[in-house]
Amino acid sequence: MTEAPPLTPDFDVWPVGRRPVSATVAGSDVVVTWEDGIASRFDFWWLIDNSPMPEHVNRTTREPTLDLSALPDDFHATAATVEAGGGLYVTWSHGVSASRYHPGWLAAHAYDAPAGGGFDADDRPRPVTWDAAAMAEPPSFDGSRILEDDAALEAWLTAVAVYGFGRLRGVPVEPGTVERVARRIGTVRETNFGRVFDVRSKVDPDSNAYTALELTPHVDLPTREYQPGLQILHCLENSASGGEAMMVDGFRLAEHLAAEEPGTYRILSTERFTFQNRAKTSDYRWLSPVIVLDPATGSPTEVRIAGFLRGPLALPAERVAPAYRALRRVFALSRDPRFRIAYGYRPGDLVLFDNRRLLHGRAAFDPAAGARWLQGIYLERDELHSCLRILRRRRRLAAGTD
Ligand SMILES: [Fe+2]
Known part of the structure; x- marks a missing residue:
């Protein structure tokens, strides 16, 4: 020995x-x-x-x-x-x-x-659900040194793990910064919308996101077997009138339905709804409950709520009407001011949110009255949790051990 x-x-x-x-x-x-x-x-x-x-x-x-x-x-x-x-x-x-x-x-x-x-x-921080009574603004942090400052990164990511979102203010207003911030966290999830996508009106848009239309609260890409776990939106320009952003905690909606409307909750968490995009060059589809439960704990692991990313329901005839009742109910709740917070984007604001938990949306805006330009990028939840563990490990290593 x-x-x-x-x-x-x-x-x-x-x-x-x-x-x-x-x-x-x-x-x-x-x-x-x-x-x-x-x-x-x-x-x-x-x-x-x-x-x-x-x-x-x-x-x-x-x-x-x-x-x-x-x-x-x-x-x-x-x-x-x-x-x-x-x-x-x-x-x-x-x-x-x-x-x-x-x-x-x-x-x-x-x-x-x-x-x-x-x-x-399983050391992931436990989610704390919120509604309009509990939360007025996204949890916010100084983002001016996010590319160098590990403590700021850890505080921000922890808020995202707990509340589903966090906002940095004062991030450099420079195109491409969103990818540099994303790479601080981990590997980027590229999609058919590109590695970094520009959210602003386009001439021939392949998504309502690229118009000036209102976007009802939704998650992105529920049309995929595995919808992106995280999304970042970074505001580069916002001089348009309107376009106010909103967020809803999908886990809070699920909690509300489970407690108050168990019949609706049962349908939303068991029936397989059709999600589909209708672009000219892609046809993504996935069948899934709206509220997806963890088989081990019975708690929601994700929500799939997006009015404009659905395909025709394909359920036995007697289950179609109840499915639509439940769907209309969750859409109504997602627009209910009790569950929604609204906030404006300033250039330099960067919001990271859990795209499998939080719904995001925006009011219509007037593109003739000014420009609105956000850059977005996707990652997976895994990247956030791995990054948090490595940040904690670095602190332990720095503290010294025997
Ligand atoms: Fe979106």
């Missing part, structure tokens, strides 16, 4: 808090007892699956190289001890090389110990 601290199977840092004092093999587990007397079980398969050793993990990528299915059914630990430095040392049957586990990593990942704490497989 070497005295070097054990490796971890990742690139993160795991400060040692509780130290293990003893370890033993019991049944199909290694049982580790910590200095506070609490015991944690670790299943043999779980331990070998998370072994950080070079024989089991590619140390360059930290991805496992061990094929679990290649091990025999009676694979097991033959012995377990705690090293002087607190590492867990486990020897294995069938000639598999021994594993050493970092005590900080092991404590943080102890899955059956109370307050084992540290690692949360």
Whole structure:
């Protein structure tokens, strides 16, 4: 046994808090007892699956190289001890090389110990729903140094994870900035509207977005199997009269319907509605409930509400009228001032929002009375959560560990 601290199977840092004092093999587990007397079980398969050793993990990528299915059914630990430095040392049957586990990593990942704490497989901030009574303006942040300032980025992205949106003010008013900001977060999702799309009136528009028409509250691209998780809109110019922007929390609408109108909620969360675009050069379609529920929790994971991006309903005859009643009801609620906030765009404003949760819209504007130019871009929610984790990890690394 070497005295070097054990490796971890990742690139993160795991400060040692509780130290293990003893370890033993019991049944199909290694049982580790910590200095506070609490015991944690670790299943043999779980331990070998998370072994950080070079024989089991590619140390360059930290991805496992061990094929679990290649091990025999009676694979097991033959012995377990705690090293002087607190590492867990486990020897294995069938000639598999021994594993050493970092005590900080092991404590943080102890899955059956109370307050084992540290690692949360689902660490996404919990959404807090809002309506007009709870929110008057988008949560707003100084965006003048967003391209350099990690603390500002973290605060802004956290607000988006919790409330579904966040606004930066004072972002440089320069075409293309929206992509530079997006790349601070992660990889861009390109679509048929381009990598960066310009929201302003066009001569031969392929979307109502590119006209001066009112846009009722909607999500973008529900016509896709996977609608973009995030959207950014950056205002470069706004001297037109009208065109006020609005936002609605789709999760709040779902909450309201579940509590007050369960029949409507059931239809919207179970019937498959038709979403379709009608452009000259593309024909995207997807069938989905309007309110999509997480099968594990039953909570909404996304909403698909867009009056102008739907195709003909294709349901059994007796279910068409109830489906339309439910659809009209959710459209009406999405326009109800109780659920909607309205705000103006100033040049330099940049709004990031969860396109699978929030509905956005705008009032009609008069293009003859001035110009209105927004640039937009899409990303996925994954990019936001990964970025937040890396920002937190950088802070931990900067704080230093043992
Ligand atoms: Fe839109």
